[in-house]
Amino acid sequence: MLLYIVPTPIGNLEDITFRSLRxxxxxxFILVENYKFSKRLLNFYNIKTHTKTYHIHNEHKIIPFILKKIKEGKKIALISNAGTPSISDPGFLLVKNCINSNISIECxxxxxALIPALVSSGFPTNEFTFVGFxxxxxxxxxxxxxxxxxxxxIFYESPHRLIRTLNDFKIFFGLEKKIVICKEISKVFQETLRGNIGDMISYFNNKKKILGEYTLILNKKKQ
Known part of the structure; x- marks a missing residue:
């Protein structure tokens, strides 16, 4: 008995392994967070496997069905909209229930997003804390x-909360604390911004519209 956890591209559709496709x-069947979102990837690779929706609003209801199907011998994979399920995405509760039911997990x-952003930041990578949202x-x-x-x-942030978060950083970490902000990693409008928290507040306050998904890397070492 086995559940596959399959990471999917966070932007560029070519960022997926041969094994994941196999x-x-x-x-x-594949558990998808949002079928309309996942359809683009599945169609791109001509994957015809049946899908079933699994997200934070229905997971408590659907988990018993999933466990039953796995115990009956069905092979099931879980994907999220982008990246690795359970990392700021649905998946943790299903994994926990599978383990409690003696069902193996293969991730x-x-x-x-967090590893490319961390490595490209130039900040210390030997020890880090992933906060997420x-x-x-x-x-x-x-x-x-x-x-x-x-x-x-390492933080994740959405566009409509970005300035609020940066202002909170100002209060708790100070204006001069070094920060790197990675926008839309691996996508067409990918961008990496470097400076201190004060610089970033000024930059985004002067933008007419803030779009995209952001990964924020904060250097906590003494500067």
């Missing part, structure tokens, strides 16, 4: 705790 073609290596509740408590960290910090 698995997606051979399983009985294939593949795309995720900041929580909506107790956000300031989280940032207060992170302000005591000495490791490189």
């Amino acid at each position: 698995i997606l073609k051979k399983v009985d 294939l290596p593949g795309p995720t 900041l929580p909506k509740k107790k956000r300031k408590i989280k940032l207060e705790n992170l302000s005591q960290e000495n490791r490189t910090l």
